[in-house]
Amino acid sequence: MSGILYYFKQRKDYTGPIAGIAMIIIALSTVPCVKRKQYEFFYLTHITMFLLIMIALGMHRPKFADSTIIITIFIACMWIYDRVLRAGKLCFNFYGNYATITPLPDNAVRVQLSRRAFARPGSHAFLWVPAIRWIETHPFTMTSTDPIQFVIRVQDGFTRDLYKAAQSAPGRSLRCSVDGGYGRIANFSDAEKVILVAGGSGASFTFAVALDLIRKTANKQATTSIDFIWAVQSSESLDWFADELMQLEANPVVNLIIHVTRGPSISPKLSPELHSADLEKGATENIGERSPIKLLGIREGRPDISNLIGSAVASIGSNARIMVGACGPSMMVDQTRKAVSENMSENGPLMALYTEEFNW
Numbered sequence: 001m002s003g004i005l006y007y008f009k010q011r012k013d014y015t016g017p018i019a020g021i022a023m024i025i026i027a028l029s030t031v032p033c034v035k036r037k038q039y040e041f042f043y044l045t046h047i048t049m050f051l052l053i054m055i056a057l058g059m060h061r062p063k064f065a066d067s068t069i070i071i072t073i074f075i076a077c078m079w080i081y082d083r084v085l086r087a088g089k090l091c092f093n094f095y096g097n098y099a100t101i102t103p104l105p106d107n108a109v110r111v112q113l114s115r116r117a118f119a120r121p122g123s124h125a126f127l128w129v130p131a132i133r134w135i136e137t138h139p140f141t142m143t144s145t146d147p148i149q150f151v152i153r154v155q156d157g158f159t160r161d162l163y164k165a166a167q168s169a170p171g172r173s174l175r176c177s178v179d180g181g182y183g184r185i186a187n188f189s190d191a192e193k194v195i196l197v198a199g200g201s202g203a204s205f206t207f208a209v210a211l212d213l214i215r216k217t218a219n220k221q222a223t224t225s226i227d228f229i230w231a232v233q234s235s236e237s238l239d240w241f242a243d244e245l246m247q248l249e250a251n252p253v254v255n256l257i258i259h260v261t262r263g264p265s266i267s268p269k270l271s272p273e274l275h276s277a278d279l280e281k282g283a284t285e286n287i288g289e290r291s292p293i294k295l296l297g298i299r300e301g302r303p304d305i306s307n308l309i310g311s312a313v314a315s316i317g318s319n320a321r322i323m324v325g326a327c328g329p330s331m332m333v334d335q336t337r338k339a340v341s342e343n344m345s346e347n348g349p350l351m352a353l354y355t356e357e358f359n360w
Helices: 003-008 011-029 032-037 039-060 067-094 158-168 200-218 237-249 284-292 305-314 331-344
Strands: 097-103 108-113 125-130 138-141 148-153 173-176 179-183 193-201 223-232 254-261 321-328 348-359
Touching: 011 039, 032 039, 032 223, 039 067, 067 125, 067 179, 097 200, 108 158, 108 237, 138 148, 138 200, 148 158, 148 200, 158 173, 179 193, 193 200, 193 331, 200 223, 200 321, 223 237, 223 305, 237 254, 305 321, 305 331, 321 331, 331 348
Parallel strands: 193 223, 193 321, 223 254, 321 348
Antiparallel strands: 097 108, 097 173, 108 148, 125 138, 125 179
């Protein structure tokens, strides 16, 4: 026992296990439910444990004759460079930038910035609102890039405080900045048929892609038909994207399919323009009796993703290209992935899949 205690008195020996424990803590904090519900804890844990690992590794092998210290210093320099670069971007985008925050039904908040982003629709950016969290940035998908707009589902921490600020003074403006966009988004405009599947606030991604395709089609930059499938738990969630829904509903290249999964209590709170419209005849009858919304294919229950994708594949030529995009809960993304796999064949159209999941 005394030999073991002596062993752990040596700095180069006990710092190794410290680095190992820090790595285990990082691994445990990557559990999806932690990232979704406690993003701030996830982020701070990663930063703290990373710094601890770098220090412990440097102390574990301090001699420059060992390559470990050189690698450690190199990694630390790269991390510092990244932090400085991000800070520079935030400072540059802070000038003259304000966020207008508006509370939305069903625990969501819209954030619209006064500046634009030179980024592809559907990419994500890190939002900094110092009045809410002065040392934290948080990643969200951009619904619009000109101007930048986010629709954020409220969780805990930053999003909860942002929502409370919006409730206390709807439409208030706060100084802000943004770093982004990030993400390698597929080129949906190359496909003759695009199928977009979203669940809840995952529609931030699919609305951005769909509206971009509509603009390109109008400018003769794309010849794409779109099946837009969106599932929400409550009809109140439709108000998150009321303006975007109106644009899609009015466009002839879009087949709009809305599912409300929390059946009986459907009392939409969309804009007056949507309230004044009649329900499309193909909608489910019992919803149509309670809802004046004119939306193509509004239905109760979960969407049958396999059947919807299968029908789209059957309606298009074998030489066509189909691009499927999905963003939402893991189960929905898995169902979409499975449906695409089941409908791929040597004699059928060329199919590709791009997915985004709720991992942040």
